[in-house]
Amino acid sequence: MATAAEKREDIKSKLQILRKELREIHSKVIEESTMPEPGEVRASMTKLEELLEVLEPKSAKKSKK
Structure with a gap:
């Protein structure tokens, strides 16, 4: 399991x-x-969703249902 710092x-x-990447698009x-x-x-958008899952794993799963 990764530590908080990792x-x-x-x-x-x-x-x-x-x-x-977003700056390049802009x-x-x-x-x-x-x-x-x-x-x-x-x-x-996929990368943003992946970050959201890391930051808020429980709420991200609920929002996909």
Whole structure:
């Protein structure tokens, strides 16, 4: 079982990666006036859901039902 510090570091690194990806998507929208690919949006949403499950495992399972 991971310690609280390990979980915190894992979440921190996942958030940093997600923020970088979202910044890239945002810059494409702003600079190139193009919409992101649906796959990019779905991947970001999946990553956010995974983080939510780590942060709130019980409530995330309830919301999916």
